[in-house]
Amino acid sequence: MHLHLKIWRQKNGDQPGKFVSYELPEVDEGSSFLEMLDIMNEQMVSKGEEPVAFDHDCREGICGMCSLVINGEAHGPQRATTACQLHMRHFKDGDTITIEPWRAKAFPVVKDLVVDRTAFDKVIQAGGFITARTGSAQDANEVPIPKPVADKAMDAAACIGCGACVAACPNGSAMLFTSAKAGHLNLLPQGKAEKDERTLKMVEAMDKAGFGNCTNYGECQAVCPKEITLDFIAKMNRDYATARVRKFFSKAC
């Protein structure tokens, strides 16, 4: 298949970027989206041009590195699919495809299609962990966890931190990510001890990083490659409210 590509090129964070058009003849339908970019980059390198920088690592949908907005949609047109798992058979011969980086104030462009997602690390550092003594692991069945709770926590833990939720949100909000990361631990007995502290701190870190506020559009859920739902945002809203109330009253005594 023959493709017309419109790709965002930007030297670095200080200089403004722009779209550049490329023609790519003979793309194999069976190749993945990132392989298509690899082929294009090889051709560019052989012509002595600067290849297009894009993030990727596992290429099997589990690391969360790939981060492309394809035709205006984070990770492209396929639901529950990362850009690395997207295949060219979902496009037609002669298609024009626009490829852009995640766009959010909290995710500045580093180069071309690569953005800096340190803001997510800050949210995790604020509370996306449990404090546990190191040493030999506890017996797996020592802490009973009801199956529905374990399942729900697992749904949240499926978040790969790619940032598609922020990219798709018209408000640049990171609530789906933060709520998945907080919710995953808040649901489990191991996370209960630090639940209030975690929720308050992660929300604070999220606000500080310059993410927007949720207005309940639902765009994040629609693009999430791991199909994480707004349920977790509702849960975070609940957990945060109870944490604030408890903190308010515990100050008094």
Added chain:
Amino acid sequence: MSATESCRIPSLVKKYLMAISGLVLVLFIVGHMLGNLQFFIGPEVINAYAFHLHHLPGAPVSLWLIRSSLLGALVVHVWMAILLTKENRAARPEDYLGQKTRVATYAARTMPVTGVLILAFVVFHILQYTTRVVPVDYNQTIGQSAIEVGHVELEYFDVFAMMVSGFSSPLISFFYIVTMGLLCMHLSHGVASMFQSVGLRNESWRPKLKCAAAIFGWVIFLGFASIPASVLAGYGEPYLSAKETAWANAPVTPPPSSH
């Protein structure tokens, strides 16, 4: 961190304030609509209702307490709306070239716009029917009529006649009906959103709440819009002209009109 960032109200607190102030306004709007619908029962009923509203137990303190809590809710709501909108625009400075919307409804995306238009409406509405200075001085043009309060007959300002007189202007009626349409949109997102903001929503309730909010929006729209629409269709017109003739022939007691 700049000073503005350090005293930024936490995002979720803004959402709670938005939802709670929205709920206060929603409750008010339900009561207001039910009260107004007495317009269709007849002049004596809505005029007596107006009398009761102004003579609530504990009036005028109670009336001002209600008014100030509504104003407080509106101020909080608009204030949070401004903060949210400003921060959200800053957090997402540019759009995508092929910007796509997957699930966000038109109503959700236009919340700030419908909100500002509703606010403009509220200002006009209060000037028209509460302070009665726009577009004409109703205290001068509308007289009093008999109402019955606790088996006592008394003369009281004719609210029914004022409503008919106000809505007999097609421009004003049109403005009211359009704004109620916008309110319907605002509520069809807002009322469902309210539950999410305070954490009372999940995957199985989301579609139900969305549907309920849409129905609620339509009920509010039909309830309010039916009043100007019925006046445009001629309802109340014979009553108003009969009253106007009566007031012209025998100007009623205070205030002494000068025309």
